[in-house]
Structures are given as C-alpha cells and as structure tokens.
Amino acid sequence: MAQVHIPAAWRDLSGGASVIDVPGKSLRQIIAALDRQFPGMAQRACEGEQIAAGLAVSIDGGLTTRGLLAAVRPDSEIHFLPAIGGG
C-alpha cells in the first residue's frame, strides 16, 4: 500500500494521524480511498476532477504533472504540498 503523508492542516480529519497506508494504483484511487476512510479529504485535495488549485502532489520525490491520473506504486510515498513555480 502507498504511504500517504497527511498535511498538518488535514489531520483534523485523520484523527491526528500523519502517515497512513492507502491502497490504490492511481492518485484518483488513493484520494478516493482516503476519502472513504476520512470523509472530507477529497474535498480538500480536489476541485471537481482536478487537484485543487495551489496544491501539488509529490509522488516518490517527483512533483506529478498528471494530476489524478498519476500512477502510484505499492511502495510509493505521497505528499500534498503547496504548488511552486519559479522565476
């Protein structure tokens, strides 16, 4: 199962848990599973069919550009982060 790091701001939904093992082969499946376990998570992570504006998702160190379609491996580590750009 993928290891999902719950942002501090979302731990009110996870009962304080900061790292959770979640099943899923894509980010869409991961977020759906998270939301089943902790209702409200999907609303924080997504806007409609997209990752919420201003949010980025790190999967195994890379910032995914595929949004909810991003592939997740069984041993992946996932973080929800503020989006970054650059000058």
Added chain:
Amino acid sequence: MTSPQSKPYKVIGTRPVRHDGVDKVTGRAVYGSDLQPTGVVYGKIVRSPIAHGRIKSIDTSAAEEVKGVLAVATAADFPHLANKIAELGEGSVNLAHLAANVLAQGKVLYKGHAVAAVAATSPHLAEEAAQLIKVEYEPLPVVTWVLDAMREDAPLLHDDVRTNSMGKKAAKPSNVPTHIHFEMGDVDAAFAKADVIVEREFKTASVHQGYIEPHVSTAHWNQDGHLTVWTSTQGSFTARQQTAELLQIPVSQVTVIPCEIGGGFGGKIAVYFEPVAAILSRKCGRPVKLVMDRDEVFEGTGPTPGSFVRIKLGATKDGKLTAGEAWLAYDAGAFPGGMIGPGCMCVFSCYELPAARVDGYDVLDNKPKTQAYRAPGATQAAFACESVMDELAEKLGIDPIELRLRNAVKEGSRRVDGPTYPRIGFIETLQAAKNSPHWKSPLVGSNRGRGIASGFWFNIGLKSSASAHVNSDGTVSLVEGSTDIGGTRTSVAMQLAETLGIPAEAVQPRVADTDGVGYTDVTGGSRVTFATGLAAHKVGLDIARQMTERAATLWECDPAEVECVDGVYKTNGKSITFQELAGKLQSTGGPVVGRAAVDPEGPSNGFGTHIVDVEVDPETAKVTVLRYTVVQDAGRAIHPGYVEGQMQGGAVQGIGWALNEEYMFDEQGRMQNPNYLDYRMPTALDVPMIETIIVEVPNPAHPFGVRGVGETPIVAPPAAMANAIYRATGTRMRELPMSPPRLWAAMSAKKS
C-alpha cells in the same frame, strides 16, 4: 578538474560562442520594441493615481474625439469571467483576478493599476489622449505593510476572498487568501532538548525584478479573426493561453511570436499588455503596440513580496539542531497568489531538523500583484534562517560553515514539508566553500567583516518540446520553444550536439512561435537547460537511431550491426561520419527529422553557499563589498561561462536586495521611487569581481546530470551580507535593505 568516473564529454563543459551572440553585440537582434509591423499604431494605458478606490465613472469621450485616436478600451470590452481557474503549467491562476489586473474592474487596488487604454497614430498622441480620459474615483483606505494588512480592522481588498488552509476554507472574507502549515515531530519537546535557542524577527521590503527591457507587446487582430501577438515573454505558450482565456477565444486563434527578451527573472510570465493590445487592435483593425515606461514597470508590474518572518531555532552544545519554528507573512499585492508556498518550503530546506513547525500567510495589500522573482519566496526565508544560523554559530562558538556541515541535508533527509531528498550537493558546496581561497585567506583591516550563508531552490521540470532536422552539409537545425534569456539556445543545442557527436556550432538552434513547436512551458524555474536540454538530448537519440538505419541501408546490413561512436557510424571495418552520412540522406530514404516531448517531474534541487567580505564606513554606514565568492552545485555545467554568469548575476541581484533596493511608499500607498535613479540597483562600480566555484554533483534525473542553476544564486546574498555586516560593525541587521540610513540608525542605536 574532472573526476575519472565522469564521461569524457566533447561538447559539454566547453565554452562555445552563443549562437545568437553576433546579433546581440551588433544591435541586430529583434526585441519586442524593435518590431514595427506595417500599419502599426501605438497604445497608452491610463493608470490609477490612487492606491485603493472604487471607480465611479470612466469618460473616454474627449479622447475619442481627438484626430488620430483610433480606439479606446476599458474592462467593459472584455468578456465577463467567473472565478474560473486556468492551469498555466507553472501554476494556476484565477482568470477573474488576472483580467481585473490587466484592466481594473470596479475597483483600483494599487497606484498604477491599469484602468483604460487608448490607441493612436503616434506614441505622443496616444499619451496626450490618455490624459483626456477622465476617471472618477471614490478613495478607500490603503494598506501596504503585510502585518497591517492582516489586522482584523484592515481595509479589505476583495470581499470574495476567504482564507484557504490546504483546502479548508474560512467563513468570512479577509486579506489572507492562503494559510500554509507544516508540522513534523514533537516541536515543543524538541525545543526542550536544546541548549541554545535563538528566536528573531525579520522584515524585507518589496523589490522589483528590474529587467532592463520594459514590457512590450504588439497585437494584430486580423480581419480573418486570427490574433498574432509579438511580445516579450518568458513563455509564449502561457502568454497564448492567458490571452486566449481572457478574450475567451480558442488557443488556435492566437499565435504568440516571442521576441528576444530583455530580462524577466519571473516578472514576464503573467500577461499585462497582450490582451489589451488585442482588444485595441480588434477595434481599429491595425496592429497595436504597447510599451511601458519605466515608472509603469515599477508601479504596474510584479514586485516580489515584502515580508515579515519570525524564526526560532534550537541546538545542542555540540551544534546539532533540535527543532525549528517559522512564521512567515508575505504580501501578495493586489490579488491572491504570492510566493508564500515556496517560502514555507524553503525556509528550513538546508537543514535536518528532528522537529519543525512552519506557518505561512499569503497577504493582500495595495501593491501591484506580486510576481515570481528568481527563486520566488526563498530569499526572504533564507535571510531569516541563515541570519539565525549565524547567531547560533556565534553563541555555540562553532565556525559557521562547520555548524552548517553538522546539520546539512543530504540524500534521504526529510524536508519539513514532507518529501525526502534524492542525491543533492549541499555538503559539497560547504566543503568547497571551506576549501576556497576566499575562506582560507585572512581578512584584515578595521570595519571589515566576512559573512557566509547558504541557499536552496527547487528548480522545476515541466514540459518542453523540440524537433530537429539534419541538413545535407551535416549540420542540424534545432527548433525549440524556450525563449532565450541567458544563452539557453546554446546550452540546449550543446546537449543535442553532444548526443550526436557533432560540434556545438553544427547545431543551429531556433526559438519558434506557438505554431512552430510543440507546447513548451515558461523559461523560468531554472528549467530550460534541464528540461528543454533533456528534450534536445532525446531528439538526438531519435536522430541517431534514424542515422544508424541509414548507415545500415547504405551498407546493406542490419541496423543492429551498426554502432556509433562520437558521431562516426561503423560496421565491420567500414565507417562514415555523421557529416558524410548527412550528405547521403536523400538517396537512403529522404529527410531525417527527430522529435521529442518531455515532462520531467522535478525538482532538481540546487544548493549554494556564498562568502562575502564587506567594509562599513563608520561615519556614513555605506557598505562596500570587498570580495564575493559563489559556490554552487550545478549538477553538470553544460556551458560553464553561462553557469558562472547565472551565479554572478544572481549574487549581484541579491546584493542589491540586501543593500539598497526597496519600494518606498508614502502614507497613501504611492511609490516614491519608480525610477532607476531612486530605486537603486547595483552598478558596475558597486560590486567587485564575483568569484565562482562550480561544484558538480550530477543530478540522477538527467542524462548529463544537469541541475537548474539560474535561481539558487539569489537566495543566500542578503543573509551573507547581513552576517558580514555584523562581523564588521557588531550590529545585527534584521531588516532589508540594509541601506545607509537604516544601518546608520541601527549602528547609532547600538552605540547609545
């Protein structure tokens, strides 16, 4: 020096003359304002004289009556956009906000906010007509300091902005669009383990990117409905998308032709002029050119955030950090979406912390909408963190480089925002700094001091496309989409040349318009040499595969029997050079065209350490930079001359930020120094030679090991300068800029 393990590159690491160089030293290169399409007319923007107010009325009738005035535009000419979010590759933008920044809707939010536009047959006429447009305002209270803007009783800029805390939305409107919070470990318990704790507060003023070329766009809305835009932009595709979205037309109806660009540093990503020129052109049927004056650049375009940062760090006696806490507020200016995210992610990015807590706030105030500026958000954070590190080193009696070495992040270190680092080169930069001639030399003389500081920037990946075709004379024409601000045509072409085993000069790179190349993200985030370079490498692999097949056709053998070494194709004692083979393409199957599109998922993680010696005049508090060294991990320096140039240029921008640059506002929020005389950027006389040490710890995510290099060098300078000033004067400066009046006041306060 090159280590034995590294590949013996033929092109990479050399210093060829850049392909666009001759045009740029002879004045022939075509920048946006050099362009004069047939029938062009000139636009001028009417800007708000007040920093906050409601627009009661706009009367354009007098301007419209002037002979030679061809069109007038206001926000009413734009389609109405709901709060639609557009994904721009490098981030997302609320289109309603973007539109309201381009031409104010209902309210003006900063002095210089564009309100209306006029097009006329000459620039002077357009200027005169603009003065005839009468705008009535109802002034509102103004706020320009980030902490004031956060107060409950602060004037509210937008009544529809509510705080978003990682997806949690607050109930009532405020000037704080975003709150970011990271927490790792038991912070309070970790501070309890510290022998020494330092907690300090820091302030920085708004500064501007300061590119010498003002914004310029020319648009022609053709009678067939097609819009062509010639513009100075860091990203032609993002300019196209923003323009199309604001005008609500399909992207295929817009061609953006990027001109040579006279500097950007993050400030030429958002559109200002493109959609306005387009509307004016649609109204008058002629190409319309808009050029900013320098005061419009300062007052109407992106400064980078002014900030307030509080940092607390705890360490044990033997110099191990136990915990960190940071509270950051950055101003976003008139619209949400400042640089607070990366600020929060960078504040502790150089050090391993067992426990840490970070809170960050994006704050609206009556300044131009802030834009990215070279490692956006990182410099303000590093100024605070690296100053506190210096103070910790002093309290612990540990050499400042040694303290950093004891806590430096390395492969596997977990960042406060969560992810762990892959192979990075921070420790190597500290070691190189420690072994540098600069650090090892004594600094003698009174009123002098030496400071060091380190800095980090992510560097992004994102999308790049490229294609190339082989010419019969053995050269290769490369087409890419990254506007070239600092010699990237060459650093990208060199990677194609290396891949094919041909000289850099045998590649002819061209930056195409939005119809001439596949989608390519902005020239920003230190990504071009990394990501577009990766695309060029893949184009090379594609061409090499086809050339191998051609050689096999020629020799009537299986392609698997052909090998290529350094641009020479061989099989069973037969060989042919790339150039010779290029001459035989037409008889072996026709043209060879290579192509690639990439979307690498950065970051490539760039670290640097800076050393500076200063002398402070005890009478005037003027700071003289005596010596400066930049040490940086470039992963692999493709063209070392331009890598050094990035390091030197970033350092000097950072010196300007440290010593002199600031937006000065009066109590009505009007900028008092919107010109280069009073907004004091460094001149040649203000700085010494900038020594550089390029460290190469290859990036595992790039075939040649490239890391971005453009942004990291601006991060460390203000902290390094503050630390040096402390050593010279005994005064710790915690506010930027450390200009003579401010430093003098601090030195005097300390004496009395």
Added chain:
Amino acid sequence: MGQRIHVTTEINGEHVEFLCEARQSLLEVLRDTLRLTGAKEGCNNGNCGACTVLLDGEPVDSCLVLGVEAEGASITTIEGIAQQAHLHPIQQCFLEGAALQCGICTPGFIMSAKALLDRDPQPSEETIRFQLAGNLCRCTGYDKIVRAVQDAASRLAGSSKNPATSKTSQARATAH
C-alpha cells in the same frame, strides 16, 4: 503634431537627413524614424544607459538628447562599429567572454566601453567600473563585462594575452 524640423547629420559615417518634431529625442529618431534599433530604451530618463551612442565621440544617453541636437554632429551607434565582415574587438570580447545574457543592455555597454577605450586605451579595473557605472545590467553582475573590456583593451593594444576566459577566479570541482 508640432511642426517638423529638418536636421542634417552624419550617422556611422554616412550623410543623413531627417525630419523630426522638436520634442522627439535622438533615441526616438534613431529607432522610429531611421530604424536603427540597436540603441535600446530601458528608462527614457538617462538612468540605464541602454540607449548610449557616441555624439562627436562622447558617450551620451540618446534619450536625453533631442533629435534636433544632431544637427551638424557626427553620431556613432552600435550598428556602426563593426568593420565590414569583422566585429569590433569589444564586440568580439563580449561574445567570447559570455559577457551578455539577455543582451538588451549590451549595445549600450559596448558603446560606453568604446568611448572609454578610445580615450584611455589601458584603463584600470576601477576606471572601467566607473566609466560603465552609467550602464545598468541586471543579468551578469558585471564581472564578465568588465573582463571583456579588459580583454578588448589588451587586444586593441596588440597584446598576445589570451582573450576573455584567461582570468583567474573561476574554478570547478566534481563530486560523485
């Protein structure tokens, strides 16, 4: 539109006549009327030096000179300093020394450097920095620009010193 004035001048060795309004700057005339766009506008108030040209051999910010002041003068612009197929040594040293990034300030720097070296063929680093202090560059940090001018001075003096990249202070280290 004001009445236009007839001006006779010499630009890059050629006899030139133009009409301009009294309020038009030399920079406007060069760029918009004569289409010599090598001189750039960065600030239009004499602070950035991107519009530097030589007026009777002296470097001037052409944004601060009126078009009518060109009457009877001899003007040299960036377009006029290469000799047929050969770049001027200052141009060559800027190229070889990577002394430009975005390139918008480059014509101005080259013209200021030319004015300096015409007058003082072997300037000290301090003198170069002082004489170039009226030209702003936001990209390079000036290091490579100053070196390029030093190299051009050597080259113009017929020195056998290596160009551009010969100076100390650039180092590389590799780690794996």
